[in-house]
Amino acid sequence: xxxxxxxxxxxxxxxxxxxxxxxxxxxxxxxxxxxxxxxxxxxxxxxxxxxxxxxxxxxxxxxxxxxxxxxxxxxxxxxxxxxxxxxxxxxxxxxxxxxxxxxxxxxxxxxxxxxxxxxxxxxxxxxxxxxxxxxxxxxxxxxxxxxxxxxxxxxxxxxxxxxxxxxxxxxxxxxxxxxxxxxxxxxxxxxxxxxxxxxxxxxxxxxxxxxxxxxxxxxxxxxxxxxxxxxxxxxxxxxxxxxxxxxxxxxxxxxxxxxxxxxxxxxxxxxxxxxxxxxxxxxxxxxxxxxxxxxxxxxxxxxxxxxxxxxxxxxxxxxxxxxxxxxxxxxxxxxxxxxxxxxxxxxxxxxxxxxxxxxxxxxxxxxxxxxxxxxxxxxxxxxxxxxxxxxx
Amino acid sequence: xxxxxxxxxxxxxxxxxxxxxxxxxxxxxxxxxxxxxxxxxxxxxxxxxxxxxxxxxxxxxxxxxxxxxxxxxxxxxxxxxxxxxxxxxxxxxxxxxxxxxxxxxxxxxxxxxxxxxxxxxxxxxxxxxxxxxxxxxxxxxxxxxxxxxxxxxxxxxxxxxxxxxxxxxxxxxxxxxxxxxxxxxxxxxxxxxxxxxxxxxxxxxxxxxxxxxxxxxxxxxxxxxxxxxxxxxxxxxxxxxxxxxxxxxxxxxxxxxxxxxxxxxxxxxxxxxxxxxxxxxxxxxxxxxxxxxxxxxxxxxxxxxxxxxxxxxxxxxxxxxxxxxxxxxxxxxxxxxxxxxxxxxxxxxxxxxxxxxxxxxxxxxxxxxxxxxxxxxxxxxxxxxxxxxxxx
Numbered sequence: 001x002x003x004x005x006x007x008x009x010x011x012x013x014x015x016x017x018x019x020x021x022x023x024x025x026x027x028x029x030x031x032x033x034x035x036x037x038x039x040x041x042x043x044x045x046x047x048x049x050x051x052x053x054x055x056x057x058x059x060x061x062x063x064x065x066x067x068x069x070x071x072x073x074x075x076x077x078x079x080x081x082x083x084x085x086x087x088x089x090x091x092x093x094x095x096x097x098x099x100x101x102x103x104x105x106x107x108x109x110x111x112x113x114x115x116x117x118x119x120x121x122x123x124x125x126x127x128x129x130x131x132x133x134x135x136x137x138x139x140x141x142x143x144x145x146x147x148x149x150x151x152x153x154x155x156x157x158x159x160x161x162x163x164x165x166x167x168x169x170x171x172x173x174x175x176x177x178x179x180x181x182x183x184x185x186x187x188x189x190x191x192x193x194x195x196x197x198x199x200x201x202x203x204x205x206x207x208x209x210x211x212x213x214x215x216x217x218x219x220x221x222x223x224x225x226x227x228x229x230x231x232x233x234x235x236x237x238x239x240x241x242x243x244x245x246x247x248x249x250x251x252x253x254x255x256x257x258x259x260x261x262x263x264x265x266x267x268x269x270x271x272x273x274x275x276x277x278x279x280x281x282x283x284x285x286x287x288x289x290x291x292x293x294x295x296x297x298x299x300x301x302x303x304x305x306x307x308x309x310x311x312x313x314x315x316x317x318x319x320x321x322x323x324x325x326x327x328x329x330x331x332x333x334x335x336x337x338x339x340x341x342x343x344x345x346x347x348x349x350x351x352x353x354x355x356x357x358x359x360x361x362x363x364x365x366x367x368x369x370x371x372x373x374x375x376x377x378x379x380x381x382x383x384x385x386x387x388x389x390x391x392x
Numbered sequence: 393x394x395x396x397x398x399x400x401x402x403x404x405x406x407x408x409x410x411x412x413x414x415x416x417x418x419x420x421x422x423x424x425x426x427x428x429x430x431x432x433x434x435x436x437x438x439x440x441x442x443x444x445x446x447x448x449x450x451x452x453x454x455x456x457x458x459x460x461x462x463x464x465x466x467x468x469x470x471x472x473x474x475x476x477x478x479x480x481x482x483x484x485x486x487x488x489x490x491x492x493x494x495x496x497x498x499x500x501x502x503x504x505x506x507x508x509x510x511x512x513x514x515x516x517x518x519x520x521x522x523x524x525x526x527x528x529x530x531x532x533x534x535x536x537x538x539x540x541x542x543x544x545x546x547x548x549x550x551x552x553x554x555x556x557x558x559x560x561x562x563x564x565x566x567x568x569x570x571x572x573x574x575x576x577x578x579x580x581x582x583x584x585x586x587x588x589x590x591x592x593x594x595x596x597x598x599x600x601x602x603x604x605x606x607x608x609x610x611x612x613x614x615x616x617x618x619x620x621x622x623x624x625x626x627x628x629x630x631x632x633x634x635x636x637x638x639x640x641x642x643x644x645x646x647x648x649x650x651x652x653x654x655x656x657x658x659x660x661x662x663x664x665x666x667x668x669x670x671x672x673x674x675x676x677x678x679x680x681x682x683x684x685x686x687x688x689x690x691x692x693x694x695x696x697x698x699x700x701x702x703x704x705x706x707x708x709x710x711x712x713x714x715x716x717x718x719x720x721x722x723x724x725x726x727x728x729x730x731x732x733x734x735x736x737x738x739x740x741x742x743x744x745x746x747x748x749x750x751x752x753x754x755x756x757x758x759x760x761x762x763x764x765x766x767x768x769x770x771x772x773x774x775x776x777x778x779x780x781x782x783x784x
Contacts, residue, residue: 188632188663189624195664196621199671203613205597221595229588229621232581237723240580246694269691271580272587279591299661302638331629331723 012036013102014144020137026127029111033141034102035059035094038078039086041147047390048147049084049381050138051093052155052162055230055294056286058101061093062086067285076369083378084154088385088392092145096162097137098129098293106289107213123289124210131158131301135165142173149173151388152381156180156366157333158294161301164341167322168303168314176321176384178377181330181366183337184311184344185302190332193233194295197226201288210289223288224279231278236329236362244271304344311344318345321387322352323380325373327365353380404428405494406536412529418519421503425533426494427451427486430470431478433539439782440539441476441773442530443485444547444554447622447686448678450493453485454478459677468761475770476546480777480784484537488554489529490521490685498681499605515681516602523550523693527557534565541565543780544773548572548758549725550686553693556733559714560695560706568713568776570769573722573758575729576703576736577694582724585625586687589618593680602681615680616671623670628721628754636663696736703736710737713779714744715772717765719757745772 012035019028036059041048051061051074058065062072062079078084078091095103106126110116142150153166153174160182167177186194201207204222212218232240248267304311322345326338335356342354357373359365366373385392404427411420428451433440443453443466450457454464454471470476470483487495498518502508534542545558545566552574559569578586593599596614604610624632640659696703714737718730727748734746749765751757758765777784 185638187629188636188638188661189627189629191638191661192620192624192632192663192667195661195667196617196624199613199620199668200592200595200617203592203596203617221591225588225592225595225617228584228591232584232588235581237579237581237726240584244580246577246580246583246697269580269583269587271584275584275587276591305638334629 014141016140016144020133020140022127022133023130024128028104028127031097031104031137031140032102032108033094033097033104033137034099035092035141036061036063037093038062038091039089041090041145042390045147046149046151046388047089047385048142048145048150049089049091049152049154050142050150050166051078051084051091052138052153052159052166053093053096054155054157054159055298056227056282056291057159058099059093059095060101062091065285068281073367077374077377083374083381084152085378085381088390089151089381092141094138094141096134096294098126098134098290098297100287100290103137105287106210106293107287121213123213124292126289126293128300129293129297131161131165131297132169132306134297135162135169138162138166139170139173149175151390152176152178152384154178154180154377155182157182157363158298160333161298164303164314165301167318167320168307171315171318171320174320175388176323176381178323178325178380179338179341180325180373181327181333181338181363182341183333184304184314184341186299187337191299193229193332194299196229198292198295200225200229201292207288210292212288218283219288220280220283223283223286223291224276226291227282228275228279231275233332234362234364236331236360238329238360239362239364240271242360244269244274249273311341312347315345315348315350318348318350320350321384322350323376324352324354325366325376326356327359327361327363327370327373328356329360330363330365332363406533408532408536412525412532414519414525415522416520420496420519422496423489423529423532424494424496424500425486425489425529426491427484427533428453428455429485430454430483431481433482433537434782437539438541438543438780439481439777440534440537440542441481441483441544441546442534442542442558443470443476443483444530444545444551444558445485445488446547446549446551447690448619448674448683449551450491451485451487452493454483457677460673465759469766469769475766475773476544477770477773480782481543481773484533486530486533488526488686490518490526490682490689492679492682495529497679498602498685499679513605515605516684518681518685520692521685521689523553523557523689524561524698526689527554527561530554530558531562531565541567543782544568544570544776546570546572546769547574549574549755550690552725553690553695556695556706559710559712560699563707563710563712566712567780568715568773570715570717570772571730571733572717572765573719573725573730573755574733575725576696576706576733578691579729583691585621585724586691588621590684590687592617592621593684599680604680610675611680612672612675615675615678615683616668618683619674620667620671623667625724626754626756628723628752630721630752631754631756632663634752636661636666641665703733704739707737707740707742710740710742712742713776714742715768716744716746717758717768718746718748719751719753719755719762719765720748721752722755722757724755
């Protein structure tokens with residue numbers, strides 16, 4: 001099997017014609033997994049690193065995005081000479097099940113059936129999925145690529161949930177695991193923010209009960225509001241203050257005050273303009289029903305509950321080497337959540353290191369230029385690679 | 393002038409037929425201020441306490457609300473034997489300018505004019521207002537009631553902004569000031585959350601460009617999303633976890649896990665149901681255009697910017713006695729904001745005490761059963777009353 005990435009811009013896909021049984025009990029009659037790879041799989045097939053993406057990420061981890069034209073979302077982390085060094089490792093990233101960049105999800109054609117109109121999409125009839133479903137779809141891809149054991153599984157936020165699920169579900173298939181800025185369950189506050197986003201989508205009449213494609217519309221306004229609300233949670237208060245403060249759009253650097261009333265009341269604050277831009281660009285690349293499906297999967301995630309209420313039981317006997325990282329100003333997935341995972345791993349007798357990176361950039365820090373984090377990641381992977389016998 | 397509150401359920405109102413010039417430069421041709429009073433003004437007219445309400449509050453501070461039938465929003469703080477003791481003090485609370493409970497605002501009739509249709513309301517043509525405009529309207533009411541100096545001005549959140557504005561603008565008319573859970577300016581994060589709410593309202597087609605009353609609709613879905621988003625910011629992560637955790641609606645007390653998949657995917661988390669309830673009940677009592685107007689007023693607020701960038705200058709020479717209170721888990725108006733006010737007051741040589749109340753209830757704590765806060769408030773007001781010569 002030729003493992004080298006394709007030369008063209010077409011995403012790589014694999015279709016599993018036998019489908020997959022989901023946690024909800026329903027069967028997907030067939031299942032496509034869209035993915036990208038970087039670097040070369042070595043002869044021993046021992047140098048594969050799986051990157052797991054977050055809620056609104058996708059498989060374009062280290063190359064120009066085909067829709068937005070922007071650099072890969074983890075360009076600073078994955079590439080030649082980067083912490084996940086593609087000169088050394090064979091890097092795989094798959095669009096999650098339920099996503100909208102090629103893997104089977106709400107925007108996929110619905111399988112033919114007696115009550116299904118020709119050309120119909122899944123839409124909101126797409127079955128609810130779990131983080132574990134996403135991971136089992138990735139496992140199918142890894143098997144397809146002929147890889148028995150991943151050298152490492154790495155991901156932040158919802159990607160980190162997948163890392164934890166991989167390590168718990170397939171401990172022998174994961175040599176090293178790096179869950180970043182994540183949690184072993186979604187908190188009430190996290191669920192609440194997701195629910196606001198979902199309600200904003202539901203409130204948009206262009207959502208049309210989830211069948212918006214039939215009218216050639218998208219619930220752009222509702223999805224933009226959902227994105228704006230979520231985006232605030234990705235940033236720290238300090239980051240927002242530093243980037244925008246109380247500056248008015250196009251009004252120089254001074255703060256706003258009523259004495260500027262005539263201009264003030266017609267203007268908007270820079271932070272408002274920024275959020276509106278975040279919302280309006282997001283709707284061009286992301287499917288609203290996928291947003292509903294994936295946020296729900298995050299809300300369901302509770303790894304301890306899946307193991308009798310004891311998170312340590314999820315990792316009992318694990319020989320995987322763990323490196324956990326959190327960011328000090330992340331209030332969406334705060335350090336306490338990572339610390340709880342580290343304690344559970346310690347109770348399970350697992351090999352774990354944990355670092356809280358000082359940063360004022362909030363949850364988004366895991367995607368940004370954070371040299372301490374990048375050094376930590378590179379050092380951990382290099383050390384593990386020596387133990388795994390992977391050539392430098 | 394008879395100062396006793398009316399016996400009926402009708403809100404007390406005063407109409408200022410000469411209107412008021414607003415900070416934006418526009419003139420309100422007439423202005424109504426709706427208010428309620430509790431207790432009795434003493435012969436010296438020295439025992440008046442003005443309560444300032446928050447974004448979605450109103451004048452029904454200590455009595456059953458005429459629309460919701462619920463107890464007054466500060467029933468635990470204002471009443472006979474309460475920290476603001478109506479047996480001792482004459483308590484006044486006015487609906488803010490721009491509000492929707494009787495004071496002039498977007499839902500008020502638009503003054504007749506050549507281009508104004510008969511029966512038209514202000515709607516989004518209502519001029520933008522500031523916290524200072526709200527305070528100047530309250531000052532008109534106080535003058536009307538024949539009160540030269542307020543014994544105290546007390547308020548939380550946006551009410552606290554009004555307290556600060558009162559103390560800065562009319563220092564000789566405020567003997568004591570109690571700004572609670574507030575800030576001297578709205579931060580970028582605060583503005584961002586308000587903007588999400590506004591965009592949710594704008595996105596609702598039933599908003600109809602702000603002229604929804606013409607079609608006998610209200611933007612109920614958009615306003616509900618705005619309320620849901622805001623409501624999360626009023627609670628701490630701990631409070632949400634304690635109240636709801638990951639419990640499913642009607643599913644007993646256990647956490648959710650995929651093994652409960654068949655019931656899980658049809659159910660919702662309790663926190664979702666709670667937020668949806670918050671949203672749907674809110675739209676029955678609050679006007680969407682008022683929400684837009686008042687959130688904007690909060691965003692504009694920056695007391696230091698109004699005084700050359702120096703918050704201390706706002707209070708120079710003040711003889712008002714200040715008592716500031718914040719709550720440890722309040723992340724919307726965090727303690728650091730109150731501390732900055734206390735420092736500015738100290739620089740101005742003002743008489744100030746400041747206490748951070750330990751609470752895990754978040755911003756909402758100022759409205760809830762917080763005995764430490766209530767003791768602090770009662771003690772401060774009693775001490776000041778002795779100095780002001782108000783009989784017990």
